[in-house]
Amino acid sequence: MDQFTQILLLFISNVLINNFILVRFLGICPFLGVSKQVETAFSMGLATTFVMTLTAAATWMINTFILEALNLPFLQYVSFIIVIASLVQFVEMFIKKTSPVLYKALGIFLPLITTNCAIMGLALLIPLNGYSFIASVVFGFGAGVGFTLAIVLMAGLREGLSFGDVPGVLRGVPVTLIIAGIMAMAFMGFSGLISM
Amino acid sequence: MNPIYLYSLISMGGMGAVLAAGLGFAATKFKVEQDPRIGKVEDALPGANCGACGYAGCASFAEAVVNGEAPVGGCPVGGDKVAANIADIMGSEADSSDKVIAQLLCGGGIKETTKSGKYQGIKTCQAANAVNGGEKECQYSCLGFGDCEVICPFDAIVINENGLPQIDPEKCTGCGKCVSECPRNILLLAPVSAKNHIRCSSHNTGKIVRKSCEVGCIGCSLCAKVCPVNAIEIKDNLAVIDYDKCVNCGKCAEKCPTGSIEFNGDMIKKVEINDNCVGCTLCARACPVEAIDGELKQQHQVNQEKCIKCGLCYEACNVNAVDLFYESDLD
Numbered sequence: 001m002d003q004f005t006q007i008l009l010l011f012i013s014n015v016l017i018n019n020f021i022l023v024r025f026l027g028i029c030p031f032l033g034v035s036k037q038v039e040t041a042f043s044m045g046l047a048t049t050f051v052m053t054l055t056a057a058a059t060w061m062i063n064t065f066i067l068e069a070l071n072l073p074f075l076q077y078v079s080f081i082i083v084i085a086s087l088v089q090f091v092e093m094f095i096k097k098t099s100p101v102l103y104k105a106l107g108i109f110l111p112l113i114t115t116n117c118a119i120m121g122l123a124l125l126i127p128l129n130g131y132s133f134i135a136s137v138v139f140g141f142g143a144g145v146g147f148t149l150a151i152v153l154m155a156g157l158r159e160g161l162s163f164g165d166v167p168g169v170l171r172g173v174p175v176t177l178i179i180a181g182i183m184a185m186a187f188m189g190f191s192g193l194i195s196m
Numbered sequence: 197m198n199p200i201y202l203y204s205l206i207s208m209g210g211m212g213a214v215l216a217a218g219l220g221f222a223a224t225k226f227k228v229e230q231d232p233r234i235g236k237v238e239d240a241l242p243g244a245n246c247g248a249c250g251y252a253g254c255a256s257f258a259e260a261v262v263n264g265e266a267p268v269g270g271c272p273v274g275g276d277k278v279a280a281n282i283a284d285i286m287g288s289e290a291d292s293s294d295k296v297i298a299q300l301l302c303g304g305g306i307k308e309t310t311k312s313g314k315y316q317g318i319k320t321c322q323a324a325n326a327v328n329g330g331e332k333e334c335q336y337s338c339l340g341f342g343d344c345e346v347i348c349p350f351d352a353i354v355i356n357e358n359g360l361p362q363i364d365p366e367k368c369t370g371c372g373k374c375v376s377e378c379p380r381n382i383l384l385l386a387p388v389s390a391k392n393h394i395r396c397s398s399h400n401t402g403k404i405v406r407k408s409c410e411v412g413c414i415g416c417s418l419c420a421k422v423c424p425v426n427a428i429e430i431k432d433n434l435a436v437i438d439y440d441k442c443v444n445c446g447k448c449a450e451k452c453p454t455g456s457i458e459f460n461g462d463m464i465k466k467v468e469i470n471d472n473c474v475g476c477t478l479c480a481r482a483c484p485v486e487a488i489d490g491e492l493k494q495q496h497q498v499n500q501e502k503c504i505k506c507g508l509c510y511e512a513c514n515v516n517a518v519d520l521f522y523e524s525d526l527d
Contacts, residue, residue: 072203
Protein backbone atom coordinates (compact mmCIF):
# COMPACT_ATOMS: atom_id res chain seq x y z
CA MET A 1 0.00 0.00 0.00
CA ASP A 2 1.50 3.34 -0.96
CA GLN A 3 1.88 6.19 1.46
CA PHE A 4 -0.97 8.29 0.08
CA THR A 5 -3.52 5.51 0.55
CA GLN A 6 -2.26 4.98 4.06
CA ILE A 7 -2.71 8.65 4.93
CA LEU A 8 -6.19 8.63 3.41
CA LEU A 9 -7.16 5.56 5.42
CA LEU A 10 -5.79 7.21 8.57
CA PHE A 11 -8.02 10.21 7.91
CA ILE A 12 -11.16 8.14 7.28
CA SER A 13 -10.54 5.91 10.26
CA ASN A 14 -10.29 8.94 12.55
CA VAL A 15 -13.45 10.53 11.22
CA LEU A 16 -15.63 7.42 11.36
CA ILE A 17 -14.11 4.34 12.94
CA ASN A 18 -12.10 5.85 15.77
CA ASN A 19 -14.24 8.94 16.20
CA PHE A 20 -12.85 10.93 19.11
CA ILE A 21 -16.17 11.55 20.79
CA LEU A 22 -18.24 8.50 20.02
CA VAL A 23 -15.61 5.76 20.07
CA ARG A 24 -12.75 7.09 22.19
CA PHE A 25 -15.08 9.09 24.49
CA LEU A 26 -12.85 12.14 24.54
CA GLY A 27 -14.26 15.67 24.52
CA ILE A 28 -17.63 14.68 26.00
CA CYS A 29 -17.85 18.02 27.80
CA PRO A 30 -18.30 20.27 24.73
CA PHE A 31 -20.23 17.43 23.08
CA LEU A 32 -22.96 17.81 25.72
CA GLY A 33 -22.44 21.48 26.54
CA VAL A 34 -22.24 23.16 23.13
CA SER A 35 -24.60 20.96 21.13
CA LYS A 36 -27.88 22.81 21.57
CA GLN A 37 -27.75 24.64 18.23
CA VAL A 38 -26.27 23.46 14.96
CA GLU A 39 -24.73 26.86 14.32
CA THR A 40 -22.73 27.11 17.55
CA ALA A 41 -21.87 23.42 17.38
CA PHE A 42 -20.35 23.98 13.97
CA SER A 43 -18.30 26.95 15.22
CA MET A 44 -17.06 24.80 18.07
CA GLY A 45 -16.15 22.00 15.66
CA LEU A 46 -14.33 24.45 13.41
CA ALA A 47 -12.28 25.84 16.29
CA THR A 48 -11.49 22.36 17.59
CA THR A 49 -10.36 21.12 14.17
CA PHE A 50 -8.11 24.12 13.87
CA VAL A 51 -6.54 23.65 17.30
CA MET A 52 -6.20 19.88 16.86
CA THR A 53 -4.29 20.21 13.59
CA LEU A 54 -1.93 22.78 15.12
CA THR A 55 -1.50 20.71 18.27
CA ALA A 56 -0.62 17.61 16.30
CA ALA A 57 2.13 19.47 14.44
CA ALA A 58 3.52 21.26 17.50
CA THR A 59 3.52 18.31 19.88
CA TRP A 60 5.09 16.00 17.28
CA MET A 61 8.00 18.41 17.01
CA ILE A 62 8.37 18.86 20.77
CA ASN A 63 8.18 15.13 21.32
CA THR A 64 10.63 14.14 18.57
CA PHE A 65 13.21 16.88 18.85
CA ILE A 66 13.26 17.54 22.58
CA LEU A 67 11.67 14.81 24.67
CA GLU A 68 12.77 11.75 22.71
CA ALA A 69 16.15 13.20 21.87
CA LEU A 70 16.85 13.81 25.55
CA ASN A 71 15.06 10.64 26.69
CA LEU A 72 12.51 12.47 28.83
CA PRO A 73 9.13 10.85 27.92
CA PHE A 74 7.77 11.44 31.45
CA LEU A 75 7.63 15.16 30.68
CA GLN A 76 5.07 14.66 27.90
CA TYR A 77 2.05 15.71 29.94
CA VAL A 78 3.52 18.88 31.39
CA SER A 79 5.20 20.06 28.23
CA PHE A 80 2.15 19.36 26.04
CA ILE A 81 -0.06 21.38 28.34
CA ILE A 82 2.09 24.48 28.22
CA VAL A 83 2.73 24.14 24.50
CA ILE A 84 -0.95 23.80 23.64
CA ALA A 85 -2.01 26.63 25.96
CA SER A 86 0.53 29.11 24.69
CA LEU A 87 0.02 28.08 21.08
CA VAL A 88 -3.72 28.72 21.28
CA GLN A 89 -3.13 32.04 23.02
CA PHE A 90 -0.72 33.02 20.30
CA VAL A 91 -3.08 31.98 17.52
CA GLU A 92 -5.92 33.88 19.17
CA MET A 93 -3.89 37.09 19.27
CA PHE A 94 -2.76 36.55 15.69
CA ILE A 95 -6.30 36.01 14.41
CA LYS A 96 -7.63 38.98 16.37
CA LYS A 97 -5.12 41.20 14.63
CA THR A 98 -5.29 39.78 11.12
CA SER A 99 -8.84 38.53 10.64
CA PRO A 100 -11.57 40.00 12.86
CA VAL A 101 -14.18 38.00 10.90
CA LEU A 102 -12.61 34.65 11.74
CA TYR A 103 -12.06 35.85 15.31
CA LYS A 104 -15.79 36.56 15.62
CA ALA A 105 -16.71 33.18 14.13
CA LEU A 106 -14.50 31.21 16.51
CA GLY A 107 -15.23 33.62 19.36
CA ILE A 108 -15.23 32.29 22.90
CA PHE A 109 -14.67 28.68 21.77
CA LEU A 110 -11.02 29.11 20.88
CA PRO A 111 -9.72 29.76 24.44
CA LEU A 112 -12.25 27.28 25.84
CA ILE A 113 -10.89 24.26 24.00
CA THR A 114 -7.33 24.91 25.12
CA THR A 115 -7.89 22.71 28.13
CA ASN A 116 -10.08 20.14 26.40
CA CYS A 117 -9.30 16.48 27.00
CA ALA A 118 -9.77 15.67 23.31
CA ILE A 119 -6.79 17.91 22.49
CA MET A 120 -4.68 16.43 25.27
CA GLY A 121 -5.68 12.90 24.25
CA LEU A 122 -4.67 13.64 20.69
CA ALA A 123 -1.29 14.95 21.80
CA LEU A 124 -0.65 11.82 23.86
CA LEU A 125 -1.86 9.38 21.20
CA ILE A 126 0.64 10.63 18.62
CA PRO A 127 3.83 9.38 20.40
CA LEU A 128 1.93 6.24 21.44
CA ASN A 129 1.17 5.34 17.81
CA GLY A 130 4.56 6.52 16.55
CA TYR A 131 3.23 8.54 13.61
CA SER A 132 5.39 10.45 11.16
CA PHE A 133 5.00 14.24 10.95
CA ILE A 134 2.57 14.19 8.02
CA ALA A 135 0.61 11.32 9.54
CA SER A 136 0.35 13.30 12.81
CA VAL A 137 -1.06 16.35 11.08
CA VAL A 138 -3.58 14.22 9.15
CA PHE A 139 -4.43 12.42 12.39
CA GLY A 140 -5.11 15.76 14.10
CA PHE A 141 -7.17 17.08 11.22
CA GLY A 142 -9.16 13.85 10.90
CA ALA A 143 -9.87 13.84 14.63
CA GLY A 144 -11.14 17.42 14.34
CA VAL A 145 -13.40 16.58 11.40
CA GLY A 146 -14.74 13.57 13.33
CA PHE A 147 -15.38 15.80 16.34
CA THR A 148 -17.25 18.32 14.16
CA LEU A 149 -19.30 15.55 12.55
CA ALA A 150 -20.37 14.10 15.90
CA ILE A 151 -21.19 17.42 17.56
CA VAL A 152 -23.16 18.76 14.57
CA LEU A 153 -25.14 15.50 14.30
CA MET A 154 -25.89 15.75 18.01
CA ALA A 155 -26.97 19.38 17.74
CA GLY A 156 -29.30 18.50 14.86
CA LEU A 157 -30.89 15.73 16.91
CA ARG A 158 -31.27 17.97 19.95
CA GLU A 159 -32.84 20.74 17.89
CA GLY A 160 -35.40 18.22 16.67
CA LEU A 161 -35.85 16.80 20.14
CA SER A 162 -36.86 20.15 21.63
CA PHE A 163 -40.25 19.69 19.92
CA GLY A 164 -40.60 16.07 21.02
CA ASP A 165 -42.78 14.77 23.83
CA VAL A 166 -40.07 13.52 26.17
CA PRO A 167 -41.21 11.86 29.42
CA GLY A 168 -40.63 14.15 32.42
CA VAL A 169 -37.88 12.11 34.09
CA LEU A 170 -35.79 11.99 30.91
CA ARG A 171 -36.09 15.63 29.90
CA GLY A 172 -32.83 17.53 29.43
CA VAL A 173 -29.52 15.80 30.08
CA PRO A 174 -30.76 12.19 30.56
CA VAL A 175 -32.27 11.91 27.10
CA THR A 176 -29.17 13.56 25.63
CA LEU A 177 -26.98 10.90 27.21
CA ILE A 178 -29.24 8.15 25.87
CA ILE A 179 -28.94 9.65 22.39
CA ALA A 180 -25.17 9.86 22.78
CA GLY A 181 -25.13 6.17 23.68
CA ILE A 182 -27.22 5.21 20.65
CA MET A 183 -25.00 7.35 18.41
CA ALA A 184 -21.91 5.63 19.83
CA MET A 185 -23.43 2.24 19.04
CA ALA A 186 -24.24 3.39 15.53
CA PHE A 187 -20.64 4.46 15.02
CA MET A 188 -19.46 1.04 16.18
CA GLY A 189 -20.98 -0.20 12.93
CA PHE A 190 -18.14 1.50 11.05
CA SER A 191 -15.57 -0.73 12.71
CA GLY A 192 -15.46 -3.22 9.84
CA LEU A 193 -15.22 -0.54 7.15
CA ILE A 194 -11.52 -0.94 6.39
CA SER A 195 -9.89 -4.37 6.30
CA MET A 196 -6.18 -4.39 5.83
CA MET B 197 24.22 15.41 39.34
CA ASN B 198 22.19 12.92 37.36
CA PRO B 199 21.92 14.29 33.81
CA ILE B 200 18.20 13.51 33.66
CA TYR B 201 17.44 16.26 36.19
CA LEU B 202 19.60 18.66 34.31
CA TYR B 203 18.02 17.85 30.96
CA SER B 204 14.53 18.13 32.42
CA LEU B 205 15.28 21.50 33.96
CA ILE B 206 16.91 22.86 30.87
CA SER B 207 14.33 21.57 28.39
CA MET B 208 11.26 22.63 30.40
CA GLY B 209 12.80 25.91 31.50
CA GLY B 210 13.95 26.62 27.97
CA MET B 211 10.57 25.78 26.50
CA GLY B 212 8.80 27.95 29.07
CA ALA B 213 11.16 30.85 28.40
CA VAL B 214 10.78 30.59 24.62
CA LEU B 215 6.99 30.38 24.81
CA ALA B 216 6.78 33.24 27.30
CA ALA B 217 8.98 35.37 25.11
CA GLY B 218 6.88 34.45 22.07
CA LEU B 219 3.63 35.37 23.83
CA GLY B 220 5.09 38.59 25.19
CA PHE B 221 6.27 39.52 21.72
CA ALA B 222 2.88 38.64 20.22
CA ALA B 223 1.05 40.69 22.86
CA THR B 224 2.84 43.85 21.73
CA LYS B 225 3.15 43.01 18.05
CA PHE B 226 -0.47 41.93 17.53
CA LYS B 227 -2.00 44.38 19.97
CA VAL B 228 -5.39 45.57 18.76
CA GLU B 229 -6.16 49.12 19.76
CA GLN B 230 -9.58 49.21 21.31
CA ASP B 231 -11.71 51.88 22.87
CA PRO B 232 -10.48 52.35 26.49
CA ARG B 233 -14.10 52.76 27.55
CA ILE B 234 -14.73 49.06 26.81
CA GLY B 235 -12.40 48.08 29.64
CA LYS B 236 -13.93 50.64 31.99
CA VAL B 237 -17.50 49.53 31.26
CA GLU B 238 -16.46 45.92 31.76
CA ASP B 239 -15.04 46.78 35.16
CA ALA B 240 -18.30 48.46 36.15
CA LEU B 241 -20.34 45.35 35.29
CA PRO B 242 -21.00 42.55 37.82
CA GLY B 243 -18.76 40.18 35.85
CA ALA B 244 -21.01 37.16 36.28
CA ASN B 245 -21.11 36.48 32.50
CA CYS B 246 -24.69 35.28 32.94
CA GLY B 247 -25.82 36.32 29.46
CA ALA B 248 -29.15 37.74 30.67
CA CYS B 249 -28.48 40.88 28.62
CA GLY B 250 -28.54 38.79 25.45
CA TYR B 251 -24.80 38.98 24.81
CA ALA B 252 -22.22 36.21 25.23
CA GLY B 253 -20.75 37.73 28.37
CA CYS B 254 -19.93 40.95 30.19
CA ALA B 255 -17.06 41.70 27.76
CA SER B 256 -19.22 41.53 24.66
CA PHE B 257 -21.98 43.51 26.37
CA ALA B 258 -19.43 46.22 27.26
CA GLU B 259 -18.33 46.31 23.63
CA ALA B 260 -21.94 46.63 22.47
CA VAL B 261 -22.58 49.48 24.92
CA VAL B 262 -19.56 51.41 23.68
CA ASN B 263 -20.59 50.79 20.07
CA GLY B 264 -24.02 52.14 20.92
CA GLU B 265 -25.77 48.84 20.17
CA ALA B 266 -26.87 48.15 23.74
CA PRO B 267 -28.51 50.55 26.22
CA VAL B 268 -26.47 51.65 29.25
CA GLY B 269 -29.12 50.08 31.47
CA GLY B 270 -29.04 46.80 29.55
CA CYS B 271 -27.59 44.76 32.41
CA PRO B 272 -30.59 43.31 34.28
CA VAL B 273 -28.45 41.99 37.13
CA GLY B 274 -26.65 45.25 37.89
CA GLY B 275 -29.85 47.29 38.04
CA ASP B 276 -29.94 51.07 38.43
CA LYS B 277 -26.59 51.38 40.20
CA VAL B 278 -24.56 49.72 37.46
CA ALA B 279 -26.56 51.57 34.83
CA ALA B 280 -25.65 54.89 36.47
CA ASN B 281 -21.96 53.94 36.61
CA ILE B 282 -21.93 52.95 32.95
CA ALA B 283 -23.80 56.10 32.04
CA ASP B 284 -21.05 58.09 33.80
CA ILE B 285 -18.39 56.38 31.68
CA MET B 286 -20.36 56.85 28.49
CA GLY B 287 -21.22 60.45 29.33
CA SER B 288 -24.95 59.93 28.93
CA GLU B 289 -27.77 59.76 31.42
CA ALA B 290 -29.33 56.57 32.66
CA ASP B 291 -32.99 56.80 31.85
CA SER B 292 -34.93 54.77 34.35
CA SER B 293 -38.29 56.03 33.09
CA ASP B 294 -37.68 53.98 29.94
CA LYS B 295 -38.15 50.78 31.93
CA VAL B 296 -40.67 48.47 30.37
CA ILE B 297 -42.32 45.35 31.75
CA ALA B 298 -44.30 42.58 30.11
CA GLN B 299 -48.10 42.80 30.11
CA LEU B 300 -50.55 40.09 29.18
CA LEU B 301 -53.26 41.22 26.77
CA CYS B 302 -55.80 38.60 27.78
CA GLY B 303 -58.05 38.46 30.82
CA GLY B 304 -59.81 35.22 29.94
CA GLY B 305 -58.74 32.63 32.46
CA ILE B 306 -60.37 29.26 33.10
CA LYS B 307 -63.31 30.92 34.92
CA GLU B 308 -64.13 33.56 32.33
CA THR B 309 -63.93 31.57 29.11
CA THR B 310 -65.96 28.93 27.31
CA LYS B 311 -64.25 25.67 26.46
CA SER B 312 -64.46 24.15 23.02
CA GLY B 313 -63.07 20.74 23.91
CA LYS B 314 -60.51 18.85 25.87
CA TYR B 315 -56.83 19.09 24.98
CA GLN B 316 -54.74 16.06 25.86
CA GLY B 317 -51.59 16.71 23.83
CA ILE B 318 -48.18 18.00 24.83
CA LYS B 319 -48.56 20.53 27.60
CA THR B 320 -46.89 23.51 25.98
CA CYS B 321 -48.45 26.56 24.35
CA GLN B 322 -46.37 26.01 21.20
CA ALA B 323 -47.75 22.49 20.73
CA ALA B 324 -51.36 23.36 21.64
CA ASN B 325 -51.32 26.31 19.26
CA ALA B 326 -49.91 24.17 16.45
CA VAL B 327 -52.47 21.38 16.81
CA ASN B 328 -55.90 22.77 17.49
CA GLY B 329 -55.49 25.87 19.58
CA GLY B 330 -55.91 24.51 23.08
CA GLU B 331 -59.12 24.18 25.06
CA LYS B 332 -60.56 27.68 24.91
CA GLU B 333 -63.01 28.68 22.23
CA CYS B 334 -61.39 32.08 21.64
CA GLN B 335 -58.51 31.70 19.22
CA TYR B 336 -56.83 34.85 20.56
CA SER B 337 -56.84 33.70 24.18
CA CYS B 338 -53.99 32.79 26.49
CA LEU B 339 -53.35 29.05 26.22
CA GLY B 340 -52.18 28.91 29.83
CA PHE B 341 -49.56 26.16 29.55
CA GLY B 342 -46.88 28.57 30.71
CA ASP B 343 -44.32 28.70 27.92
CA CYS B 344 -43.68 32.24 29.18
CA GLU B 345 -43.17 30.96 32.73
CA VAL B 346 -40.57 28.47 31.49
CA ILE B 347 -38.65 30.93 29.31
CA CYS B 348 -38.57 33.75 31.91
CA PRO B 349 -34.97 33.92 33.20
CA PHE B 350 -35.97 35.91 36.30
CA ASP B 351 -38.89 33.82 37.62
CA ALA B 352 -41.11 36.86 37.18
CA ILE B 353 -43.97 34.89 35.61
CA VAL B 354 -46.14 32.40 37.47
CA ILE B 355 -49.31 30.75 36.11
CA ASN B 356 -52.03 31.43 38.67
CA GLU B 357 -54.92 29.10 39.55
CA ASN B 358 -57.07 30.78 36.93
CA GLY B 359 -54.62 29.56 34.27
CA LEU B 360 -53.20 32.95 33.39
CA PRO B 361 -49.61 34.13 33.73
CA GLN B 362 -49.09 36.61 36.54
CA ILE B 363 -46.19 38.97 35.95
CA ASP B 364 -44.29 40.30 38.95
CA PRO B 365 -43.46 43.93 38.05
CA GLU B 366 -40.59 43.94 40.56
CA LYS B 367 -38.85 40.92 39.04
CA CYS B 368 -39.65 41.63 35.39
CA THR B 369 -36.73 43.29 33.62
CA GLY B 370 -38.42 43.80 30.28
CA CYS B 371 -36.07 41.44 28.49
CA GLY B 372 -38.86 40.46 26.09
CA LYS B 373 -38.14 36.74 26.03
CA CYS B 374 -41.73 35.85 26.92
CA VAL B 375 -43.02 38.25 24.26
CA SER B 376 -41.20 36.41 21.50
CA GLU B 377 -41.97 32.99 23.03
CA CYS B 378 -45.76 33.43 23.18
CA PRO B 379 -47.23 31.68 20.12
CA ARG B 380 -50.36 33.85 20.29
CA ASN B 381 -48.51 37.17 20.47
CA ILE B 382 -50.59 38.36 23.39
CA LEU B 383 -47.72 39.56 25.55
CA LEU B 384 -46.19 42.96 24.99
CA LEU B 385 -43.74 45.30 26.66
CA ALA B 386 -45.40 48.38 28.14
CA PRO B 387 -43.89 51.25 30.13
CA VAL B 388 -43.82 50.50 33.84
CA SER B 389 -45.67 53.79 34.44
CA ALA B 390 -48.69 52.70 32.37
CA LYS B 391 -51.70 51.97 34.54
CA ASN B 392 -54.39 51.30 31.90
CA HIS B 393 -54.22 47.99 30.07
CA ILE B 394 -56.72 46.51 27.63
CA ARG B 395 -56.67 42.85 28.61
CA CYS B 396 -57.94 41.43 25.35
CA SER B 397 -56.48 40.64 21.94
CA SER B 398 -59.58 39.28 20.19
CA HIS B 399 -60.38 40.53 16.72
CA ASN B 400 -63.67 38.62 16.72
CA THR B 401 -66.95 40.49 16.42
CA GLY B 402 -68.78 41.40 19.61
CA LYS B 403 -71.27 38.55 19.20
CA ILE B 404 -68.60 35.85 19.05
CA VAL B 405 -66.62 37.41 21.91
CA ARG B 406 -69.74 37.48 24.13
CA LYS B 407 -70.21 33.74 23.59
CA SER B 408 -66.63 32.73 24.27
CA CYS B 409 -65.47 35.08 27.04
CA GLU B 410 -66.95 37.16 29.85
CA VAL B 411 -64.23 39.78 29.83
CA GLY B 412 -63.42 40.10 26.13
CA CYS B 413 -63.40 43.34 24.16
CA ILE B 414 -66.53 43.55 22.02
CA GLY B 415 -65.30 46.56 20.08
CA CYS B 416 -68.11 48.83 21.28
CA SER B 417 -65.74 51.85 21.11
CA LEU B 418 -67.10 53.41 24.34
CA CYS B 419 -63.55 53.65 25.65
CA ALA B 420 -62.30 55.35 22.50
CA LYS B 421 -65.11 57.91 22.81
CA VAL B 422 -64.51 58.63 26.48
CA CYS B 423 -60.72 58.91 26.17
CA PRO B 424 -59.82 62.61 26.52
CA VAL B 425 -56.53 62.28 24.67
CA ASN B 426 -57.54 59.87 21.87
CA ALA B 427 -55.15 57.22 23.07
CA ILE B 428 -57.54 54.37 22.23
CA GLU B 429 -58.32 53.27 18.72
CA ILE B 430 -60.64 50.49 17.55
CA LYS B 431 -58.80 48.28 15.07
CA ASP B 432 -60.66 45.22 13.68
CA ASN B 433 -63.16 44.98 16.54
CA LEU B 434 -60.48 45.47 19.17
CA ALA B 435 -59.61 48.47 21.31
CA VAL B 436 -55.88 49.17 21.20
CA ILE B 437 -54.20 51.59 23.59
CA ASP B 438 -51.34 53.87 22.62
CA TYR B 439 -49.14 54.01 25.72
CA ASP B 440 -47.37 57.14 24.44
CA LYS B 441 -50.61 59.10 24.42
CA CYS B 442 -52.32 57.60 27.49
CA VAL B 443 -52.38 59.86 30.55
CA ASN B 444 -53.51 57.11 32.97
CA CYS B 445 -56.77 58.78 33.91
CA GLY B 446 -58.68 55.51 34.18
CA LYS B 447 -61.80 56.81 32.39
CA CYS B 448 -61.81 53.98 29.85
CA ALA B 449 -61.71 51.29 32.53
CA GLU B 450 -64.68 52.94 34.23
CA LYS B 451 -66.74 52.95 31.04
CA CYS B 452 -65.87 49.50 29.68
CA PRO B 453 -69.05 47.35 29.79
CA THR B 454 -67.23 44.00 29.81
CA GLY B 455 -64.43 44.89 32.20
CA SER B 456 -61.68 44.07 29.77
CA ILE B 457 -59.81 47.28 30.57
CA GLU B 458 -57.78 47.21 33.75
CA PHE B 459 -56.88 50.33 35.70
CA ASN B 460 -54.54 49.74 38.60
CA GLY B 461 -53.85 53.28 39.75
CA ASP B 462 -55.60 55.56 42.20
CA MET B 463 -58.23 57.59 40.44
CA ILE B 464 -58.09 61.36 40.80
CA LYS B 465 -61.47 62.75 41.83
CA LYS B 466 -60.82 66.46 41.93
CA VAL B 467 -58.14 68.92 40.83
CA GLU B 468 -57.79 72.41 42.33
CA ILE B 469 -55.29 75.23 42.03
CA ASN B 470 -54.33 76.94 45.30
CA ASP B 471 -52.81 80.32 46.27
CA ASN B 472 -49.29 79.21 45.45
CA CYS B 473 -50.06 79.78 41.79
CA VAL B 474 -47.84 82.41 40.19
CA GLY B 475 -49.65 82.38 36.86
CA CYS B 476 -46.87 80.87 34.79
CA THR B 477 -49.34 79.01 32.47
CA LEU B 478 -47.27 75.81 32.58
CA CYS B 479 -50.30 73.84 33.80
CA ALA B 480 -52.58 75.29 31.14
CA ARG B 481 -50.12 74.23 28.44
CA ALA B 482 -49.81 70.75 29.92
CA CYS B 483 -53.57 70.22 30.04
CA PRO B 484 -54.71 67.93 27.20
CA VAL B 485 -58.31 69.25 27.24
CA GLU B 486 -57.76 72.99 27.91
CA ALA B 487 -59.59 72.86 31.23
CA ILE B 488 -57.35 75.44 32.92
CA ASP B 489 -58.17 79.11 32.46
CA GLY B 490 -56.34 82.18 33.64
CA GLU B 491 -54.28 85.14 32.46
CA LEU B 492 -50.49 85.29 32.65
CA LYS B 493 -49.35 86.22 36.19
CA GLN B 494 -52.87 85.71 37.55
CA GLN B 495 -54.07 82.78 39.61
CA HIS B 496 -55.41 80.04 37.34
CA GLN B 497 -58.69 78.18 37.68
CA VAL B 498 -59.68 74.63 36.87
CA ASN B 499 -62.82 74.25 34.82
CA GLN B 500 -64.27 71.25 36.67
CA GLU B 501 -66.64 70.33 33.83
CA LYS B 502 -63.90 70.04 31.25
CA CYS B 503 -61.28 68.55 33.59
CA ILE B 504 -60.60 64.86 33.02
CA LYS B 505 -58.58 64.40 36.21
CA CYS B 506 -55.46 63.16 34.49
CA GLY B 507 -53.01 64.91 36.82
CA LEU B 508 -50.71 66.21 34.09
CA CYS B 509 -51.00 69.79 35.47
CA TYR B 510 -49.77 68.52 38.83
CA GLU B 511 -46.63 67.19 37.21
CA ALA B 512 -46.12 70.37 35.18
CA CYS B 513 -46.42 72.77 38.14
CA ASN B 514 -43.14 73.91 39.70
CA VAL B 515 -44.55 75.71 42.76
CA ASN B 516 -46.87 73.07 44.26
CA ALA B 517 -49.94 75.05 43.32
CA VAL B 518 -51.97 72.08 42.07
CA ASP B 519 -53.79 69.95 44.63
CA LEU B 520 -54.95 66.49 43.65
CA PHE B 521 -57.70 64.75 45.60
CA TYR B 522 -57.69 60.99 45.15
CA GLU B 523 -60.60 58.61 45.43
CA SER B 524 -59.02 57.12 48.54
CA ASP B 525 -58.64 60.59 50.14
CA LEU B 526 -62.28 61.54 49.72
CA ASP B 527 -63.70 58.32 51.14
